[in-house]
Amino acid sequence: MKMHQVSDHCFAVINEKNRVCDANSGLINCGGGVVIDTQSDLQHASQMIDLFGAVWPSMPQRVINTHEDADHVWGNQLFEGAEIIAHRSVPERMKQVAEPKESQKLLHSIGHFLTRIAMKTLHPGLEAAGEQLLEDYNFDNIELVLPTTLFDTRYELNLDGKPVHLIYVGPCHQVGDTIIHMPAEKVVFAGDVLFRNCTPMGWTGSFEKWFNCLDLIAQLEPDVIVPGHGPLCGMDGVREMKAYLQYVQNESKICFDAGITSLQAAKKIEFGPYSEWRAPARLYMNVERAYREFRNEPPDAPWDSAATFDAIYQVARAKGITPEF
Numbered sequence: 275m276k277m278h279q280v281s282d283h284c285f286a287v288i289n290e291k292n293r294v295c296d297a298n299s300g301l302i303n304c305g306g307g308v309v310i311d312t313q314s315d316l317q318h319a320s321q322m323i324d325l326f327g328a329v330w331p332s333m334p335q336r337v338i339n340t341h342e343d344a345d346h347v348w349g350n351q352l353f354e355g356a357e358i359i360a361h362r363s364v365p366e367r368m369k370q371v372a373e374p375k376e377s378q379k380l381l382h383s384i385g386h387f388l389t390r391i392a393m394k395t396l397h398p399g400l401e402a403a404g405e406q407l408l409e410d411y412n413f414d415n416i417e418l419v420l421p422t423t424l425f426d427t428r429y430e431l432n433l434d435g436k437p438v439h440l441i442y443v444g445p446c447h448q449v450g451d452t453i454i455h456m457p458a459e460k461v462v463f464a465g466d467v468l469f470r471n472c473t474p475m476g477w478t479g480s481f482e483k484w485f486n487c488l489d490l491i492a493q494l495e496p497d498v499i500v501p502g503h504g505p506l507c508g509m510d511g512v513r514e515m516k517a518y519l520q521y522v523q524n525e526s527k528i529c530f531d532a533g534i535t536s537l538q539a540a541k542k543i544e545f546g547p548y549s550e551w552r553a554p555a556r557l558y559m560n561v562e563r564a565y566r567e568f569r570n571e572p573p574d575a576p577w578d579s580a581a582t583f584d585a586i587y588q589v590a591r592a593k594g595i596t597p598e599f
C-alpha cells in the first residue's frame with residue numbers, strides 16, 4: 275500500500291496486489307479533510323489513515339463511501355464522529371452485502387484443517403478465495419458503520435471554496451455507485467466503476483448504465499482518475515474499461531445465441547488482450563451479468579457467492595491458469 279499525490283489537494287492510497295478486497299482510498303486534504311472509501315479491514319484502514327496522516331494530520335471530518343461493497347466500507351468504524359456520506363441506497367445495501375459475519379465465519383473455517391478439506395471438495399472456488407484472503411486480511415472485530423448523510427442524484431461539498439461533486443451513476447457495477455469529481459484539480463475518484471489492469475467484478479447493474487457512466491467520466495475530462503482497484507490512470511483507463519465491457523458483451527451474445535451456459539461461455543471466450551489483467555477468470559461474472567440481461571432478468575437478481583467463486587475457479591482451471599480472485 276502506497277500513497278500518491280494526485281493533484282494539489284488530492285491523494286490516493288493504492289493497493290498493489292489488485293486482487294479481491296485490494297481496494298484504493300482517496301483523500302482531499304482541505305475543508306476539514308475528506309476520505310473516500312475506507313478499505314477492507316481494520317489493519318488496512320489503520321495503515322491508510324497513517325499514510326494520509328503525512329498530508330492531513332488530524333482525523334478527516336468526512337468520509338464518502340463510493341458504494342456498498344465491503345472492501346470500501348469496512349474501515350468506517352475508525353472514523354469516529356466523522357460525517358459519512360453515500361447514495362441513499364447504501365445503508366440498506368450494506369446490510370445485505372457487507373455484513374461481516376459471513377466473511378468472518380468463512381476465514382475462521384478455512385483456518386481449521388478439517389473444514390478446509392471438506393470445503394475444498396464442496397466449494398473449491400470459495401475455499402481458494404478464502405485462502406487468498408487469509409494471506410492479507412483479517413475480518414475480526416469489523417462492525418458495520420452506516421452512512422448517515424444520504425443523497426439521491428448529486429451532492430456538493432464546498433471545501434474552503436473548492437467545490438467537490440458527488441454524482442450518482444448506479445447501478446452499473448453496484449447499486450450505490452457514486453463518482454467524486456473535483457473540477458478545479460481535474461480529478462475523478464471513480465470507485466469500482468473503474469478497475470485498472472485488473473478484471474472488473476460487476477455485481478448489480480446494467481452494461482448500458484456502465485457505458486453511460488464511463489462516457490460521463492470522459493466528458494468531465496479529468497487529468498487523473500483514481501480507480502476503485504488498480505493503479506492511477508488517465509482517460510486511457512476509461513477507454514480500456516469500456517472496450518473490455520464491450521468485448522465481453524459481444525462475445526457473450528454470440529455464446530448466448532449458440533445456446534451454451536454462461537460458465538461454458540466464460541471458458542470459451544478468449545481473454546485476448548486482457549489476459550495480462552489481474553484475475554482474468556473473473557470474466558465469468560461479467561459474462562453471467564450479460565446473460566442475465568439477455569434473459570431480461572432484473573439487474574438486482576441476487577448472486578450466490580459460493581457458486582460464483584466456484585465458477586471463476588473452474589474458468590481458471592479450464593484456461594490452465596492459477597485460480598485467482
Ligand SMILES: [Zn+2]
Binds near residue numbers: 297343345466502503
Ligand atoms: Zn471494490
